[in-house]
Amino acid sequence: MTKRILSFIFAVLLTMSFFVSAETEYETDISYYEKFKDQNITINVYNWGEYISDGGDDSVNVNSEFEKLTGIKVHYTTFASNEQMYAKLKGEGTSVYDIIIPSEYMIARMIKEDMLEEIDMENIPNYALIDDQYKDLLHDPDNLYSVPYMWGMVGLIYNTSMTDEEIISWNSLWDERYFGNILMFENPRDAFGISLARLGYSMNSEDPKEMEEAAEELKKQKMLVQAYVMDEIFNKMEGGEAVIAPYYAGDAITMMDENPDLAFAFPEETTNFFVDSFVIPKGSKNKEAAEMYINFMCEPEISAANAEYIGYSTPISAAREMLDLDEEIMAISYPSVEVIEKSEIFRELDPEINKLMDKLWTEIRSYNESANDWIAPIFILSLFLASITIIVVRAVKKKRSVQ
Amino acid sequence: MTRSTKSSRAYLYVVFTFLYLPIFVLIFFSFNKSKSRNLFTGFTLDWYRQLFQNEMILRALVVTLAVAAIASVCATILGTAAAIGIQGMKRWSRFTVMNFTYIPVINPEVVTGVSMLLLFTSLRYFLNFNMGFGTLLIAHITFNVPYVILSVNPKFRQLDNSLYEAALDLGCNPTQAFFKVILPQIMPGITTGFLMALTYSIDDFVISYFTSGTSQTLSIAVYSMTRRKVSPEINALSTLIFAAVLTILLIMNFKDIRSENSKSGLKKKGAERI
Numbered sequence: 001m002t003k004r005i006l007s008f009i010f011a012v013l014l015t016m017s018f019f020v021s022a023e024t025e026y027e028t029d030i031s032y033y034e035k036f037k038d039q040n041i042t043i044n045v046y047n048w049g050e051y052i053s054d055g056g057d058d059s060v061n062v063n064s065e066f067e068k069l070t071g072i073k074v075h076y077t078t079f080a081s082n083e084q085m086y087a088k089l090k091g092e093g094t095s096v097y098d099i100i101i102p103s104e105y106m107i108a109r110m111i112k113e114d115m116l117e118e119i120d121m122e123n124i125p126n127y128a129l130i131d132d133q134y135k136d137l138l139h140d141p142d143n144l145y146s147v148p149y150m151w152g153m154v155g156l157i158y159n160t161s162m163t164d165e166e167i168i169s170w171n172s173l174w175d176e177r178y179f180g181n182i183l184m185f186e187n188p189r190d191a192f193g194i195s196l197a198r199l200g201y202s203m204n205s206e207d208p209k210e211m212e213e214a215a216e217e218l219k220k221q222k223m224l225v226q227a228y229v230m231d232e233i234f235n236k237m238e239g240g241e242a243v244i245a246p247y248y249a250g251d252a253i254t255m256m257d258e259n260p261d262l263a264f265a266f267p268e269e270t271t272n273f274f275v276d277s278f279v280i281p282k283g284s285k286n287k288e289a290a291e292m293y294i295n296f297m298c299e300p301e302i303s304a305a306n307a308e309y310i311g312y313s314t315p316i317s318a319a320r321e322m323l324d325l326d327e328e329i330m331a332i333s334y335p336s337v338e339v340i341e342k343s344e345i346f347r348e349l350d351p352e353i354n355k356l357m358d359k360l361w362t363e364i365r366s367y368n369e370s371a372n373d374w375i376a377p378i379f380i381l382s383l384f385l386a387s388i389t390i391i392v393v394r395a396v397k398k399k400r401s402v403q
Numbered sequence: 404m405t406r407s408t409k410s411s412r413a414y415l416y417v418v419f420t421f422l423y424l425p426i427f428v429l430i431f432f433s434f435n436k437s438k439s440r441n442l443f444t445g446f447t448l449d450w451y452r453q454l455f456q457n458e459m460i461l462r463a464l465v466v467t468l469a470v471a472a473i474a475s476v477c478a479t480i481l482g483t484a485a486a487i488g489i490q491g492m493k494r495w496s497r498f499t500v501m502n503f504t505y506i507p508v509i510n511p512e513v514v515t516g517v518s519m520l521l522l523f524t525s526l527r528y529f530l531n532f533n534m535g536f537g538t539l540l541i542a543h544i545t546f547n548v549p550y551v552i553l554s555v556n557p558k559f560r561q562l563d564n565s566l567y568e569a570a571l572d573l574g575c576n577p578t579q580a581f582f583k584v585i586l587p588q589i590m591p592g593i594t595t596g597f598l599m600a601l602t603y604s605i606d607d608f609v610i611s612y613f614t615s616g617t618s619q620t621l622s623i624a625v626y627s628m629t630r631r632k633v634s635p636e637i638n639a640l641s642t643l644i645f646a647a648v649l650t651i652l653l654i655m656n657f658k659d660i661r662s663e664n665s666k667s668g669l670k671k672k673g674a675e676r677i
Contacts, residue, residue, distance in 0.1 A: 050631040054457055056634065063458070077459075077618075077624075080629050081630060091524065096534065096616060234438075234439070239441030
């Protein structure tokens with residue numbers, strides 16, 4: 001009982017400290033933002049985890065700034081992957097979210113399945129601030145459903161104290177000299193993308209033969225790979241436990257801050273260019289308030305604060321100019337046109353290809369060159385036999401002791 | 404000291420190190436200046452300060468604690484009532500009901516989670532409600548009830564049936580007999596059940612994941628950080644929770660020891676008088 005009471009007091013104390021937060025000043029059209037003041041509206045925002053400036057590290061707490069400015073409450077929750085978010089939305093039937101921030105290929109799927117509301121750009125004056133190169137993209141050619149939030153590219157992060165070579169190609173991820181020192185993406189889309197690009201195919205290949213070939217290469221690579229990682233990469237690279245890994249440029253900058261030996265390079269082959277954008281799902285009850293939120297997030301000051309906190313790149317050049325970046329970081333976050341032109345944006349794949357990719361990925365992950373196919377069944381069978389023997393022996397013993 | 408006690412003590416230390424080392428590593432890194440979980444760059448309390456400003460984590464914590472508290476209280480009441488009912492049943496129906504109680508416990512959590520989700524979404528065709536705190540709470544009560552039944556039930560088996568009749572004979576009405584005689588006897592079982600329900604509720608990820616809708620428990624919030632980076636604020640929070648639980652345990656144990664001491668003291672006095 002005491003445990004419960006104490007934990008309640010604890011919780012209340014924690015809640016009270018909500019209200020301590022940093023003050024910031026910015027110039028905006030206040031009258032636009034006051035439309036919903038005192039109407040007690042709440043919007044549900046569903047974003048990636050750790051993907052907003054939340055007041056940590058003396059940054060701006062973007063959500064509470066928005067609440068202060070507009071009087072709209074933000075109910076903010078997070079997801080770990082596009083697929084997880086999609087599964088949740090599908091599972092729950094009609095959506096209760098007002099804003100979601102998926103990546104481009106998932107937006108394409110959601111548009112195809114009629115899950116998204118058209119956004120009224122009239123309500124988002126700041127849409128004009130977004131650079132043209134992030135508009136009219138493949139997944140949303142007429143800019144009807146999405147407003148870009150952050151973008152980035154995939155490249156190679158490596159430890160300069162552990163290799164003398166200048167890393168310039170995906171081939172380094174298959175280099176036997178780095179045996180046991182290579183990390184690889186834990187999600188099939190990124191892993192297959194790299195394998196396909198290395199073979200000179202499109203990262204969006206829908207040819208089953210090319211997929212099989214990419215899978216063969218990934219199987220070959222598995223021997224050399226230390227681990228398939230997502231967030232564990234931060235520890236491993238920062239701690240010098242691995243030499244080379246592919247990852248998102250924005251996160252690479254975070255890692256380089258912690259460990260000065262780390263460097264980042266874009267491969268000479270194709271790499272992935274991604275855009276995470278705001279969308280409003282069907283079922284949103286506060287569409288206009290959601291659009292106001294999107295507009296707020298496109299304020300240069302806010303976008304700059306987010307970009308600075310997350311480390312990813314903002315699609316708003318006015319925001320980029322506010323960031324005080326040195327040349328090295330600039331070259332990673334905002335690479336030259338040549339690098340961007342070589343890159344490829346993920347398309348939503350044919351469902352059959354998606355299925356094939358999942359199947360091949362499972363094969364790769366459970367693949368073991370030295371292991372025999374028979375080991376697992378034999379192991380299970382012997383366990384089964386052992387348990388039967390034990391039961392029989394015990395029954396016999398019992399009988400004897402009764403006699 | 405003989406060799407066997409020495410080695411058994413060493414074994415004990417190994418086991419405890421194994422259990423507690425991860426927690427101490429976590430506590431250690433909650434004071435780390437850098438975000439890294441490898442290098443200790445200096446002492447700081449910054450993560451604690453930031454934790455108290457991180458609305459999302461705090462809200463998740465409040466949801467977790469509130470769900471755990473309400474769900475375990477409800478489950479304790481429901482489960483105790485069910486255990487009383489089961490106690491009064493005939494042999495075969497009791498056997499059947501008890502087996503039905505075991506199934507949800509043995510059932511993998513994913514199955515419970517998905518079936519709850521399906522139930523809620525199909526109910527949403529008829530009723531207008533959103534997935535959120537309510538559904539989360541219902542799901543938690545559901546998976547908690549069997550634990551309470553299973554921990555209260557054995558207490559009834561230990562109970563002498565004639566106790567209740569004796570209470571009635573000595574002038575209690577049935578309500579009094581239950582509250583004054585039966586309830587104190589089964590109280591340890593109820594407390595165990597309540598604590599089990601509470602811990603399972605706080606721990607749960609899988610079932611919450613499917614049923615939480617727009618509300619978010621702590622476990623889900625932490626999971627969602629895994630694509631980028633689990634923030635050291637979580638280390639700070641875990642440290643605080645660990646410290647809170649530890650203090651409560653220590654206080655309770657001291658109380659126990661004291662009451663045991665006073666009891667044995669009384670016995671001694673009584674013996675002297677005789």
